[in-house]
Amino acid sequence: MRGPVRWLLAPPSTEEAGLVETAPSIGIREVFRRFWPDAKPFRGWMLLSLGLVLVSPLLDAAAIWMFKVLIDNVLTPRDFSLFPIIAAAYAALTIVVGAVGFGESYLTVWIGEHFLNRLRIRVFTHLHTLSVDFFDRRRIGDTLSRLTTDITSIESLVLSGITQTAASLIKIVLFAGVLFYLNWHLAVVALVVTPLFLWIARFFANRIRSASREVAGRTGSISTVAEESLGNAPLIQAYGRQDAEVHRFARQSRSSLSAELSAARIGGMFEPLVDLLEVVAIMSIVGVGIYEMSTGAITLGGLLAFLVYLQQMYSPVSNLGQLSNVVYGAAASAERILELFDQRPHVPVPARPHELKRVRGNLDIDRVGFHYPDTADEVLTDVSVSAAPGERVAIVGASGAGKSTLTKLLLRFYDPDRGHIRLDGTDLREVDPKQLREQMAIVLQETLLLDGTIGETILAGRPGATHQSLVSAARAADAHEFIEALPDGYDTRVGQRGRLLSGGQRQRIAIARAMIRDAPILLLDEPTASLDADASQRILAPLNRLMAGRTTIVISHNLLTVTDADKILYLDHGRVTGLGTHSELLERNDGYAHLYHLHHPSTEVVHGASVQHNGGTNAH
Secondary structure, eight states: OOTHHHHHHSOOOSSOOSSSOOOOOOOHHHHHHHHGGGGGGGHHHHHHHHHHHHHHHHHHHHHHHHHHHIIIIIITTTOGGGHHHHHHHHHHHHHHHHHHHHHHHHHHHHHHHHHHHHHHHHHHHHHTTSOHHHHHHSOHHHHHHIIIIIHHHHHHHHTHHHHHHHHHHHHHHHHHHHHHHHOHHHHHHHHHTHHHHHHHHHHHHHHHHHHHHHHHHHHHHHHHHHHHHHTTHHHHHHTTOHHHHHHHHHHHHHHHHHHHHHHHHHHHHHHHHHHHHHHHHHHHHHHHHHHHHHTTSSOHHHHHHHHHHHHHHHHHHHHHHHHHHHHHHHHHHHHHHHHHHTOOOSSOOOSSOOOOOSOOOOEEEEEEEEOOTTOOSOSEEEEEEEEOTTOEEEEEOSTTSSHHHHHHHHTTSSOOSEEEEEETTEEGGGSOHHHHHHTEEEEESSOOOOSSBHHHHHHTTSTTOOHHHHHHHHHHTTOHHHHHHSTTGGGOBOOGGGTTSOHHHHHHHHHHHHHHHTOSEEEEESTTTTSOHHHHHHHHHHHHHHHTTSEEEEEESSGGGTTTOSEEEEEETTEEEEEEOHHHHHHHOHHHHHHHHHHOTTEEEETTEEEETTSOEEEO
């Protein structure tokens, strides 16, 4: 049993398992190879950003050199004649540095956000290419977490990572060169500790990556529980499971807290070690620098400038270390996105699909066998039935007989394991699923409506249809009157999943949506099952108008809507045990007669006729 119902019927287990899919570990090089093409439109802007990155440290180096001049040529000899020039130069440099910094910061954000927008749309588009079984198997909350949080991390790896690495390397080379120019003895001492920075960063990198992978997984678990719980709030409140759901969410939140604190401990240890190493290096250089000053090898201004340059060099070295940790953390998120990209639809588009235009609607289901992925038991076994253009074929049976599975095969959500389903003589495997579904209209037991206005919802059946067509479809579905009675008419919002409307209203809008689609094939899957008797009776007339002139497959366990079908197929545990008209099956098929009797307890069947217990007889 899946979803929240499991939690309503049994207490939550002490351990939450299987909430998110584990992504396989992937090397940094492979991550770059897979995501670098997404940065192609922005590479020119990245070069401009790198140009600004190069200018920025040059300006910083010039400002620091002027600090040396200020000490050696103004303060030490107490000659203030150069001070106005130096002050003006400082002011000019400050303005230029500010302008360059603004340009670099804005351009970095512009590139990053456009990259994220492009990647986010690509992931979302890919998800909509996957077969329905992917969404049956996966937790939607975890998928949403990947689509939002994890994608954001990738930018710091693919774009910001490259820019920051280049900037850090440029600064290291530039300031190291200036250090050697000022005093090579001190420069050698300064560079001795540089490899230690990188070693510490590498030491922490793998630990950061493991911790980040755990954080990403726990974040996905929180999203999964929240989406599942809040999306079924009426059910949870009806069964009084609020406290249980709060405890369930709290367990995942505490697990996320532990993962975050673990990552924070690892990251928190890195910075103090780097700071300690930097202080040791600076104190060593100050000691050597004092000796160099005593021998006249360096001036006071030169030593102070050296220390400032040194700090400017150690800062990017430290940033490189921190960046490696960020990169490895982002790699964990990248693995989760790539795991989505590596998913492939189980129902492929043919290499050379058969072109479908307006079909006649001749359906032929020929000895079809099917079982769902990752299950061993067959759901359908040697099912055969045909429907001529304009004919109504009903598929009936008890719950679990395989009726809805047949609908999924007709829509090519899945392909049969054995046998064939043909449309106008063409096997559905040879048809692009998108083109196939354009030939079909559906009305399901669970009325699926996207949040929007009533008009937008109906027009989803045929985008671009005129308002006149919209109203005509609503009238045919007996929906126009209740829509007009609403305060905003056709501009009334339906709410998420149509929850702002009643069940009967939702179903009539779904019928109007199918009406306006005007497809040659109609699939009705338990269209009255979720409605009460009165609502079911009200939609029978619009359903009959909808079925007129179309090849219609009606799937139902309630025989109210199928007794006048041209042909009725009775399924029992995935096998065909009866095929014929209503009266033929009443006489020949015990299973069908029993199902009919369940829905019409006041009648009994005698030689093909239903006999009222009050003595009246209705021939069928």
